[in-house]
Amino acid sequence: MKLWYDIEAMELMIRKRNGNLEPYDAEKIVRVTTAAGLRPIDASELAEKVTRWIELQAKKNPQVTSIQIRDKVFKELEKVNKYASGLYAWYQNLKDKKYTARD
Incomplete structure (x- = not known):
């Protein structure tokens, strides 16, 4: 079984919807x-x-x-700010529609 870490950099790799692997970037969540x-802090x-x-x-x-990351972000947002979780869900839904339209 292959681990999805870049051994040299010990970078966590994320599987995107298109199947590609991409380094995890917490700044995207911020x-x-x-x-x-949400406030920056x-x-x-x-x-x-x-x-x-x-x-x-x-x-x-x-x-x-x-x-999985998107779902976790949504769950955490719901705990701290219902309004922000609603906007996040709307944005993700919009992205899903654009992604589906490309297929």
């Missing part, structure tokens, strides 16, 4: 949750929480997907 209405804390969750998930199942 940017999107800030855009949804709250967005950073949420990104740290999600990062810890991803690291735990990668130990159990090395193939962490962008969809």
Whole structure:
């Protein structure tokens, strides 16, 4: 079984919807949750929480997907800011429609 870590850099790799692997970037979570209405400090804390969750998930199942991360971000957003979670869900739904239209 292949682990989804880049051994040299020990970078956590995420499986995207198109099947590609991409290095995990917590700043993406900070940017999107800030855009949804979280204060930057709250967005950073949420990104740290999600990062810890991803690291735990990668130990159990090395193939962490962008969809799993998206769902975790939404669940964490719901706990801290219902308005931001609604905007985040709307944005993700819009992205899903664009992604589906490409197929």
